[in-house]
Amino acid sequence: MKIYHLSHTDLDGYSCQFVSNFYLKNIEFYNSNYGKEIDKKMSHIISKIGNDKAVILITDLNLTKTQCQSYEEQLKDKNVKLILLDHHQTGAECSQIFPWYYLDNSRSATKICYDFFSAMFGADERLEAYCNVVNAVDIWLKNDPNFELGKVCMGAIAGAKEINKVMFEKEHIEYIFYLIKNFCEFLSLNNAHIELDNRLHGIKKEFFYLKNDDTLSNLNSNYLVRHLTSNSDKFSIDYRGSRGILTYNIGSASVIGNDFLVANPEFKFFIDITSKKSMSFRSNGDFDVSQMAKELCDGGGHKNASGGFFAGFIDSYNYDEIKSQVVNLINKKTGEQ
Template identity: 60%
Template structure:
């Protein structure tokens, strides 16, 4: 049976997945905030199950509470498709759902990671080191100030909250395993004296260690740019975009747009422009002499700037955790402007 694991985007959520990854290897991971993102991810999971041709599949949801409507829809769909469904959570707001659905397991006295660990350790086996890790997460997630692991838990919390280096929308798989790497390294500090201080001091170097696997020592920004550009180059046909007979790439919340955009265009001369759309509805345009992106920004969103670096605001943009939906909005914007131009020329 293959597990499709959807979890929250904080320490507790990634810790749940870290635990599941410890016990099982045939797993695909997805991450979501609350609301529509859960539905978007559920659809993505269903598509992946169909694409994978899985006869036996389990959709595992952790550290996320559903609405009654979502429960009803998910249960109906899973029954129709022969998919098993299990939710392990600790948010009291899901109490009504727990009372109605037997697959909805809720316990507000423990963090979700502890619920997941307790559940699977009974099925598989207990692990003393993993259990200590769970205690750290539990101490901070349900705010046990007097717990011996509370201060260390706060550093764990910040470590994951500030791990923005790898975009989870663009690079879903890489993002999850980056979080696993950070948690694995952080675990090594648990039994050390003044562990919270030592870990806090080490965070920058732990992050660098991950990206040093790809390149000799450099600044974190340069290491990250190398990593992201390499990933974009390998996956570029998934992100390709066309405008006025020019070929470009579209990213979402990629960060360091000037560095990454320029590096990508230098290493991929078959591409003429680079666009990044942010959750703030801003579009960042970059070029390398093949197209004037100031004119492009002006025509698309009334923006402007320089020939090789411009920006603008896409007022109608709707943020999403699904890259395909994000790309569709930009494609539609370009088509709409092209149709307007054609009608004006008639």
């Protein structure tokens, strides 16, 4: 039986998935902020479900009554069990109406999730200790002995932007789980919050380490270049007969762009577009991205490094939708198809 687990994009939300991954197998993980993104992710999940039995588990996300009704309607002809475990008081009305909507505002969603699964499959002392750390910071128990460690964990997850979740959803959750697994190593230490804070940079580097040590930026770039290269068909675009790569909110576009182009000389340019509509253009060699930036978005700059602003860009949670907008922009400006 397939399980689809949709959760929030913070420490509490990811920790719910860490708990479900501890107890269950055959899970696909998805993450969302509130509002329309939930609908987008749910539509994607529902579209993947065939006639087989499945469970959709939603954690650390509160739904509106309209959303609950819509999901029930979309699932009425499918063999799917819907479960929601949450702690946000704004879902109180829904919890009274829908039997699959469980709400308890006295515990974090992670704590609810752990209590739910451990009651069925058995307790785990270390996992429970970690869940207590998340609980302390998520519902802000300032006098709890776990609170300071929870703050460090919360900041670490909030700052874990090395792998973009829109482009690399599976790799992103793998990275988050790796960090959480390492958090658990500090639970029994004196001054655990200080020890983890001191070690965090090294822990991140160890995830990206392949052969030789380097800066976190370079290790991260090498990791992303490998994944961009192995998925180059998905991320490639064409401009006036030249092939390039398109990324979204990749971060450190100069470093990653140059590293990718050096490793893949058949690609002539590298574009990163951000949620703020800015575009970074990079090349390595004779390809002039300043002219490209000027033509596409009235931008400009240097031959190998330019920028621009795509005023008509509509941010999306789906890479294919992002790529489609850039491809349409190129076709419109160049007159090519």
